[in-house]
Amino acid sequence: MGAVKTKKIVVDDRMQRNYVYYLSAPVGRDFHRDFSPDLTPKEMLALGVFGGKYMTDCIAEFPGDWFENARLCPRRHDPGMNFFGVNASQPLSVWREKGWIYHEDPRGWFQWYCRYYMGRRCLDDERQIKRWKAMKRHVAQIRKHCRPGDTSCRKKQRQALLNWAYDSRRF
Numbered sequence: 001m002g003a004v005k006t007k008k009i010v011v012d013d014r015m016q017r018n019y020v021y022y023l024s025a026p027v028g029r030d031f032h033r034d035f036s037p038d039l040t041p042k043e044m045l046a047l048g049v050f051g052g053k054y055m056t057d058c059i060a061e062f063p064g065d066w067f068e069n070a071r072l073c074p075r076r077h078d079p080g081m082n083f084f085g086v087n088a089s090q091p092l093s094v095w096r097e098k099g100w101i102y103h104e105d106p107r108g109w110f111q112w113y114c115r116y117y118m119g120r121r122c123l124d125d126e127r128q129i130k131r132w133k134a135m136k137r138h139v140a141q142i143r144k145h146c147r148p149g150d151t152s153c154r155k156k157q158r159q160a161l162l163n164w165a166y167d168s169r170r171f
Helices: 041-047 092-097 109-118 125-134 136-145 155-163
Strands: 007-012 017-023
Touching: 041 109, 041 155, 109 125, 125 136, 136 155
Parallel strands: none
Antiparallel strands: 007 017
């Protein structure tokens, strides 16, 4: 087996200037054994996550086809853009206050996931995967309190799960 080829990515958007990272894993593959998201970033964007505002100024960093059917709202966070039509996000300021933001991913978890999906591996991977796994408790609550397939039950929890790449339409 030969050396892994890396690709250099240079980011220049509203939140990062001249940030450089490298892709060292194949796109959508070679994930940590404890990390198995139900949805790809492209699927999440098409379903509607984060009020459509997330990533509207950093499209150039990711594959164009991710945004072909994306539900985006460049002007503002619009809960109507979300799959379940409800707000299930906290403001970025809250994420910063709680120390949930890794300096290399100033937009938070979804930015980390998009970059991880593309093949970046970094020092924050283990922490983010633990945070992703912790969301599973919401799956258990939906299964306990909702009839299977009743997507009108616990919409806010379901949207939060979609924001974390769990396909909450399945349970």
